[in-house]
Amino acid sequence: MSAPKLRTRDLCKSFEKDGASIEVLRGLNIDIARGEFVSIVGASGCGKTTFLRLINGLIRASSGSAWIDGREVTAPGGDIAFVFQQDGLLPWRTVLDNAIIGPELQGKNMGEARDLASSYLALVGLRGFEKHYPHELSGGMRQRVNMARALTAGADVLLMDEPFAALDAQTREIMQTELTRIWSETGKTVLFVTHQIDEAVFLSDRVLVFTVRPGRLKEEVAVNLPRPRELALKRRPEFGAYVDRIWKLIEEEVRDSIRRETEEALAAARR
Amino acid sequence: MSFGVAAILWEAVAWWLDNKLFLVRLGAIGERFVELIQSGELIADMRVSFIEFAGGFGLAIVVGIGAGVIMAASRRVRDLFDPWVSMLYATPTIALGPLFMLAFGIGYTSKIALVFLTCVFPILINTLAGLKTTDRTLLEVVRSYGATPRQIYFKVRIPSALPFIIAGLRVSVARALVGVVVAELFGARAGLGFLIFRSAQSFDTAGLFVAVFILAICGVACVEFLKWIEIRLAPWRFNNMDEE
Numbered sequence: 001m002s003a004p005k006l007r008t009r010d011l012c013k014s015f016e017k018d019g020a021s022i023e024v025l026r027g028l029n030i031d032i033a034r035g036e037f038v039s040i041v042g043a044s045g046c047g048k049t050t051f052l053r054l055i056n057g058l059i060r061a062s063s064g065s066a067w068i069d070g071r072e073v074t075a076p077g078g079d080i081a082f083v084f085q086q087d088g089l090l091p092w093r094t095v096l097d098n099a100i101i102g103p104e105l106q107g108k109n110m111g112e113a114r115d116l117a118s119s120y121l122a123l124v125g126l127r128g129f130e131k132h133y134p135h136e137l138s139g140g141m142r143q144r145v146n147m148a149r150a151l152t153a154g155a156d157v158l159l160m161d162e163p164f165a166a167l168d169a170q171t172r173e174i175m176q177t178e179l180t181r182i183w184s185e186t187g188k189t190v191l192f193v194t195h196q197i198d199e200a201v202f203l204s205d206r207v208l209v210f211t212v213r214p215g216r217l218k219e220e221v222a223v224n225l226p227r228p229r230e231l232a233l234k235r236r237p238e239f240g241a242y243v244d245r246i247w248k249l250i251e252e253e254v255r256d257s258i259r260r261e262t263e264e265a266l267a268a269a270r271r
Numbered sequence: 272m273s274f275g276v277a278a279i280l281w282e283a284v285a286w287w288l289d290n291k292l293f294l295v296r297l298g299a300i301g302e303r304f305v306e307l308i309q310s311g312e313l314i315a316d317m318r319v320s321f322i323e324f325a326g327g328f329g330l331a332i333v334v335g336i337g338a339g340v341i342m343a344a345s346r347r348v349r350d351l352f353d354p355w356v357s358m359l360y361a362t363p364t365i366a367l368g369p370l371f372m373l374a375f376g377i378g379y380t381s382k383i384a385l386v387f388l389t390c391v392f393p394i395l396i397n398t399l400a401g402l403k404t405t406d407r408t409l410l411e412v413v414r415s416y417g418a419t420p421r422q423i424y425f426k427v428r429i430p431s432a433l434p435f436i437i438a439g440l441r442v443s444v445a446r447a448l449v450g451v452v453v454a455e456l457f458g459a460r461a462g463l464g465f466l467i468f469r470s471a472q473s474f475d476t477a478g479l480f481v482a483v484f485i486l487a488i489c490g491v492a493c494v495e496f497l498k499w500i501e502i503r504l505a506p507w508r509f510n511n512m513d514e515e
Contacts, residue, residue, distance in 0.1 A: 058414060081416070
């Protein structure tokens, strides 16, 4: 296998809170190949989002490192783009001006950036909306702009933090198929965080299941379903089998964490 | 529509009272307006008041926004000046008028200083609040695309503070007009406030109302203009209201 696009070694993160140190992530070793689509699922509080923020360089690891193409990540920008759960579009900018923010901040040629942004806006299905303002768009359309913005930034790696969580169920399904199409047309490497197991299975080549705090890799599930994938795939038994398997892994985790939280609360009450 | 009803009511009450000291007919105010224009008095008064207003308000915009930006950028400056700003904002600084007359004379300087002082704080406070309440998501997004602190300031913080700043200007406009009138009441040689003073001294109620109406029209025009700018600058903030 060739060198991985994205690699993390012994990535750990602890936060200080009220004088106590809370370990959020412990010793994550993950390799993601170029052009691979990998999802992370796990119960709430498993540090999925923290993991993305570490890889992006938005926060610094307590120990360990992340590399893109063999180069260590030290600051945001450049090779990685982050797609947030909230679209985070600047409300005073048009769709096009939002999409070009990456090249603009990097001081790149704005003419080229505009052409690039226009073509990516067309790719995400927003041709003709360049001059609209975010408040004139629906939630799904805003997330499309969010994606076009990440693509225009020219990054090879897209980190996506529950980008469809705020959308209604039908829009979400459409956006999932759109994302697989965009991914296959652009050949980007995607690391996708979600709560929804079926979303993870539908989109991914591989699903990483995280344990609850501290977050560790519990198991990885390779999804051997043919591509291109249609929404009808979700009703097939082999799809259901993957979802079941991952849900069982997480279910244990969720029960464990609820039990632990209950015990801790009881212990605190006795004191 | 409601202005029309008010005008009819006004006329009715004026006719019923038949007291030229308290309430005069609108027609009489109109006549006085024409007289004052023809004698050149009104134009001169308006010119003086306009200079006082523009000078004080303009200075307040520059200083208020400037100081707000500096205070938002530096915690130390903020800690040093915040108590003073809060205190002076709550103080009716207009009461310092007589002191200003003594210090700066009855010319433009004292008026401009007083107008400046009455309206600088709302501008400053709104600028500061606007810069401090930037949406965290937006900050994180531009940071994730590699924005420098300088870029974050100019591309996110300032644009997102603009509607706040305009709102501050809207509050200040009204205060500035009050400042002009009151400053002139304390002592002046010309101006709309002085016209009010003069008219009251000579029982010229119509002349007094001419000045009051001109001030009211100017105030409404300024506020409406700023509201229009605010909607143009930040249409997303008014969207929800339209839907109701």
